[in-house]
Amino acid sequence: MTSIKDLEPCNYLPLECEALVAIGWLGSESEFQKGSVSTEFFKKLSELSKNPWQPVVSAGFHACSLCQFEAPRFSSNLFVPYQSRIFVAPVAIVHYIAAHWYKPPDIFIQAVMACPAIHTMEYKKAILSNGGRGLVQASA
Numbered sequence: 001m002t003s004i005k006d007l008e009p010c011n012y013l014p015l016e017c018e019a020l021v022a023i024g025w026l027g028s029e030s031e032f033q034k035g036s037v038s039t040e041f042f043k044k045l046s047e048l049s050k051n052p053w054q055p056v057v058s059a060g061f062h063a064c065s066l067c068q069f070e071a072p073r074f075s076s077n078l079f080v081p082y083q084s085r086i087f088v089a090p091v092a093i094v095h096y097i098a099a100h101w102y103k104p105p106d107i108f109i110q111a112v113m114a115c116p117a118i119h120t121m122e123y124k125k126a127i128l129s130n131g132g133r134g135l136v137q138a139s140a
Contacts, residue, residue: 003027019131082111
């Protein structure tokens with residue numbers, strides 16, 4: 001997986017969407033903020049990551065390069081619409097927080113807490129109203 005600094009444009013995916021902002025694209029050489037997060041945030045992020053909406057299919061798996069042994073593998077991404085942006089994070093972000101003390105930016109924490117449940121009409125409307133028309137069309 002490519003490493004991308006938090007809050008940078010996410011141009012890694014084969015999607016045409018200027019609203020995409022990277023969060024949690026960590027690699028072994030990434031510098032990232034560490035710290036604790038609230039239980040409420042972690043539970044909500046975990047729930048959103050269980051079966052995330054995918055406008056594009058991943059062709060493989062990513063193993064956590066921060067783990068020394070028995071690294072878990074991931075293949076999906078989470079799209080979180082908020083304030084005219086769509087934050088895109090690998091679902092590995094749940095692991096990064098739990099195992100490696102990664103602390104996402106506060107704006108992403110706010111976005112997760114405000115995010116409607118995945119696979120609801122409210123979620124799709126939020127994707128559309130935050131610049132994701134191309135994402136919705138790509139998944140159709």
